[in-house]
Amino acid sequence: MIIHASFFIQSVPPALWYTLDMSTGTAAAHPNIAFIKYWGNRDHQLRIPSNGSISMNLEGLETQTTVKFDNLLKEDMLVWDEKIQKGNALKRVATVLDKVRTLSGESRFAKVKSNNNFPAGTGIASSASAFAALSLAASCAAGLNLNEAELSRIARLGSGSACRSVPAGFVEWQAGYDDYNSYAYSIAPEYHWNLADCIAVISKSHKTTSSEEGHALADSSQFQAVRIDNAIERLDICRKAIIEKDFDAFAEVTEFDSNMMHAVIMTSNPPVIYWQPATLQVIHEVIKMRKNGVQACYTIDAGPNVHVICNDGESSQISAHLKNISGVQEVITARPGGPAKCINLP
Numbered sequence: 001m002i003i004h005a006s007f008f009i010q011s012v013p014p015a016l017w018y019t020l021d022m023s024t025g026t027a028a029a030h031p032n033i034a035f036i037k038y039w040g041n042r043d044h045q046l047r048i049p050s051n052g053s054i055s056m057n058l059e060g061l062e063t064q065t066t067v068k069f070d071n072l073l074k075e076d077m078l079v080w081d082e083k084i085q086k087g088n089a090l091k092r093v094a095t096v097l098d099k100v101r102t103l104s105g106e107s108r109f110a111k112v113k114s115n116n117n118f119p120a121g122t123g124i125a126s127s128a129s130a131f132a133a134l135s136l137a138a139s140c141a142a143g144l145n146l147n148e149a150e151l152s153r154i155a156r157l158g159s160g161s162a163c164r165s166v167p168a169g170f171v172e173w174q175a176g177y178d179d180y181n182s183y184a185y186s187i188a189p190e191y192h193w194n195l196a197d198c199i200a201v202i203s204k205s206h207k208t209t210s211s212e213e214g215h216a217l218a219d220s221s222q223f224q225a226v227r228i229d230n231a232i233e234r235l236d237i238c239r240k241a242i243i244e245k246d247f248d249a250f251a252e253v254t255e256f257d258s259n260m261m262h263a264v265i266m267t268s269n270p271p272v273i274y275w276q277p278a279t280l281q282v283i284h285e286v287i288k289m290r291k292n293g294v295q296a297c298y299t300i301d302a303g304p305n306v307h308v309i310c311n312d313g314e315s316s317q318i319s320a321h322l323k324n325i326s327g328v329q330e331v332i333t334a335r336p337g338g339p340a341k342c343i344n345l346p
Helices: 014-019 087-104 126-142 148-158 160-165 211-220 224-229 231-244 247-266 277-291 312-323
Strands: 002-004 024-029 032-036 041-043 053-057 063-070 077-080 083-085 109-116 170-174 183-188 195-201 296-299 306-311 330-334 341-343
Touching: 024 126, 032 160, 032 231, 032 247, 032 296, 032 306, 041 211, 053 160, 053 231, 063 126, 077 087, 083 087, 087 109, 087 126, 087 148, 109 126, 126 148, 126 160, 126 341, 148 160, 148 183, 160 170, 160 183, 170 231, 183 231, 195 312, 211 224, 211 247, 224 231, 224 247, 231 247, 247 296, 247 306, 277 296, 277 306, 277 312, 306 312, 312 330
Parallel strands: 077 109
Antiparallel strands: 002 341, 024 063, 024 341, 032 053, 053 170, 063 109, 077 083, 170 183, 195 306, 195 330, 296 306
């Protein structure tokens, strides 16, 4: 049984809550690909972004997370991909759990078990799906009755882009100025536009500079201020292009915004270069495709892998072409995905 984030608990009469085992919750969430990028924070602790962003959830790719509050635990425990994690990963998970404990009155520590069905730490937004799934699973386990905006705000505390993996389909993150008004919402459902994301996987290795570290460096680039100043205009163009299904306008603003973010990343102090030779080769091939009449554009998150956005009807042809490029290990095709969901396992 699957229950979407917006409807969990509301469908269960409050009088019956005490009969349910609310100490365990399992949830799944999709990663997302940002068209207007999030890079840099106004507030690093709360992850209030320097600018708003727009993304699309990626169907077929997901993180599944189980949270169990347990009297026997002396501290929170994180098991990621069957390995116990410590350090910063556990600290970020505990931040989300602490927020859930504060809201619910739950006092116990929790065991968190999480797995991806796609490569993590390579620019496919694994932290987004991970913390979106965590926020919902922990809320389910604690018996919280939260709406989508509230779940989005909790997910943001673990990873900024995670707030965009809570709602469905095409999503905008309202930057806001504080914890209350910085959250994400859907601007169009997953079935609104038949797009596909053909992800040219160039590396499956964890990047040496994490996105979290990169956000902290953003303001050291002279280009960051310009990128932020023009963000509202790019958001308006991208939102309108999605609503009107205007691929040409969408492609232009998406590629421009991606290039701007990487200009900031490459000119930060110290500079960070995520691209590899095959990254550039894919970019050139996408530009060539479009000149030949194929509706395709590229965008690149913090990593070497290239997301080629296209009309779904052309995705098979584009995927086959990308696979023939030297340095591309595989191509993963994903379509617009739904919201984070709570799962009642048998």
